[in-house]
Amino acid sequence: MKEFFCGIDLGGTKIDIGIVTREGKVIHNIKIPTEVENGPENAIKRMKETINVLLNKLDLSIEDLGGIGIGSPGPLDTKEGVILKTSNLTGWENTRIVDMLKEDFKNIPIRLENDANAATIGEYLFGSGKNHKDFVYITVSTGVGGGAIVNGHFQSGANSNAFEIGHTILNFNGPKCNCGNYGCIEAYASGTALERFAKEAIDSGEESLIKELAGEGKIKGEHIVGAAKEKDPLALKLIEDEGYYLGLSLYNVIANYNPEVIAIGGGLSNALNMFYDKMMETIKGMSLKANIEACQIKKAERSDCGLVGAAALSFYEY
Amino acid sequence: MKEFFCGIDLGGTKIDIGIVTREGKVIHNIKIPTEVENGPENAIKRMKETINVLLNKLDLSIEDLGGIGIGSPGPLDTKEGVILKTSNLTGWENTRIVDMLKEDFKNIPIRLENDANAATIGEYLFGSGKNHKDFVYITVSTGVGGGAIVNGHFQSGANSNAFEIGHTILNFNGPKCNCGNYGCIEAYASGTALERFAKEAIDSGEESLIKELAGEGKIKGEHIVGAAKEKDPLALKLIEDEGYYLGLSLYNVIANYNPEVIAIGGGLSNALNMFYDKMMETIKGMSLKANIEACQIKKAERSDCGLVGAAALSFYEY
Incomplete structure (x- = not known):
């Protein structure tokens, strides 16, 4: 072998x-x-x-x-x-x-x-999903993606398109998503959405350190996180909203998948501690008590889960 | 054996x-x-x-x-x-x-x-889910429930609470659900929601045959379906909305589960032909083409799937 x-x-x-x-x-x-x-x-x-x-x-x-x-x-x-x-x-x-x-x-x-599937397999086999038969990996960066292990088996779907979580609807009256639909998770909780919310607020005249940090350039997630660290009110509000939207998203994931572990990866997971409380408050306020007690929600343990998951494709059977 | x-x-x-x-x-x-x-x-x-x-x-x-x-x-x-x-x-x-x-x-x-789990297993083993490794059963009656087969395995979840589909959020600004949350699928697409929408319209003064059919009693799904068969405008609008909400719900199911078959059971499935077109139009307008092409959406074949699924609990391994 x-x-x-x-x-x-x-x-x-x-x-x-x-x-x-x-x-x-x-x-x-x-x-x-x-x-x-x-x-x-x-x-x-x-x-x-x-x-x-x-x-x-x-x-x-x-x-x-x-x-x-x-x-x-x-x-x-x-x-x-x-x-x-x-x-x-x-x-x-x-x-x-x-x-x-x-x-x-x-x-x-x-x-x-x-x-996202490779990263799910990597984090499941070698990270926080180890020995958990029901496991979900979510990556939050430009978009929102991920994958699921259900009853010990990777969820691939009929044509390898399962767990398109970023394009499930959170509010069918919500903002338009890049995919053409309205109110997808990606239109609320992605890094792109966070930047868009910031731009909309600043364009409408709100004062914020975010504007100074971005200078002449495009507003980026790092500017919002940076401003929030300086207690800038708009940035703090945006980060709180991010926690709320991610909380709603994970509530839906828990209601569907009832997982033992949800691991969060992707660029925004580096700021997880900033929106973790609001996210957890949202999830706890909505979920069945037994389901939230059964579920650990944490930052992905393997920042290289994409790499080790890709390597595992040759021997992990799914 | x-x-x-x-x-x-x-x-x-x-x-x-x-x-x-x-x-x-x-x-x-x-x-x-x-x-x-x-x-x-x-x-x-x-x-x-x-x-x-x-x-x-x-x-x-x-x-x-x-x-x-x-x-x-x-x-x-x-x-x-x-x-x-x-x-x-x-x-x-x-x-x-x-x-x-x-x-x-x-x-x-x-x-x-x-x-709902027993019915899912029954329909999977002996009905429209037979030989389909990714299968979803949805029951639409007083509430909305169901179950999923993922990669040939029944999805149970960490503590047997997976696929609480009726309480996933379709619009977090939506109407209050019996569960306490807002904008759940059950608050939009269940039989109870259909009756509530009818009552709200009639209470606000809309004329409808539904009122006559219900008489002094509570408005029931059968009154709405009966009035729609007589081309009553309010009833037709309510049935069309039901198709839209179910379409949104199944879009989310397809984005998450990418199933080969979705079977719809429960009381409202008896009126499926009335809202099928609007439901399918909604799903097709939103889903990835490959996903909708890979997925059959139909009335459950076994009206007794709850019974045969219960019997199968003794030998179906999951």
Whole structure:
């Protein structure tokens, strides 16, 4: 039984590539820039070189690997190993990434999976989901995504599109979402939504430190968090609202999935302590007592869950 | 391997008791009135008598049964076999139904499960969910409930409270639900909500045939459906809204569960053809094309799914 697996966590700005054990230990990893604008051929060429560098460094040959797994933004055709399109990999439409890797790495399994799904599997196997048969991972950054383990089995759905949590409706009379629908979780609780709420408030004339921190540029989550740390009233209100919207979102998740653990990852999870109280107050005020008592809600333990989850795609059966 | 199982579908007005095969065929069943007001001892005594009548009729002895399964309104303690409390079995709080049946039927397994869960299992094994690894059953009547099969496994959750779909939020600014929260699916799409919307419209002075059909009594779903068949404008509007709200609800279900089949049961499913078009238009307008193409949405095939699912509790592993 092979003990080493290669994980590739493909993102819009960087690609994290690592050799990982069956127990989720990262033996060695290298991050390279994605350089989206140079196209997929260029990036995949550098991925291959990086894998060879890692193998050489660890004195391993490709045959020592149990497989290569890639976590990528979607939508994907996971069966055919194709990146169909994605909002942050412009020009990468219809990239047959699995076939392209197979040109150099024959005879080992190569598997492609949605990045949020890979992160869910990583956090389930090697992080806060370990030994919990009902587990949910939520990533809150530009968008809101995630995945679920139900009764010990990864929830994939009829065509690998399960747990599109960011596009479930929280208020059908709510603001328009990028997806075209109204009042999705993503339109309320994502980093993008947080920035939009800030912009709307400032455009309507509210005074705030956020404006100074952003200067001439676009308002970003870090400006809001920064201003909140300085007790700026608008920033504090926005952070409280974020806690409320995330609380509503997780209430719905708990009512559907009744999980033992919900792990929160993604960029906004770094500010989790700022909106945790309001989020928990909201959830506790709404949920069945038994359900909230049965559920731990925490920051994801593995910041590299996307990488280790990608590596696990070769041996985790789902 | 035993071939016969006893199912008990316990409801607020009647109890359906049947002998069912492993393939979901009901060999014989008898319905008795619940007579809630006479208490659980009385009803359970009559359940036992009915089981003995069925056994005699089929020339079977209790040892020929692989088990007895009970589907009951909840909340329950399924491990201890206790009905904790339920809104339509007043006075039945803390009924140790499994122990009470065991007094007469020793040496065979007796299992208690939430009625919506039992119905989900019944429809999955023997109805429209057969051979579909991702399946959702929704019951729309007084309340909205159901259950899900995820990747071939029944979704139970950390403490058997998964798929509380009726109490997921569709609009956090919406009307107050019986559960205390605001804008739950149950507050929009249940039979109770439909009746409430009708009452509100009529109380505010709208003319409608619904009022005539209800007479001096309470407005019921059947009055609204009856008036809609006569093309009463208010009734048609209410039915269209029901389709819209159910469509929103199922959109969320599809985004979370990405199922191959959604089966709709419960009292309102008998009028499904009246709101089906609006419901489907809503879902199709919102869902990912691939997801809606992968999903059949239909009336539950087994009107007795609660009974056969209860019987299956003794051999279906989940």
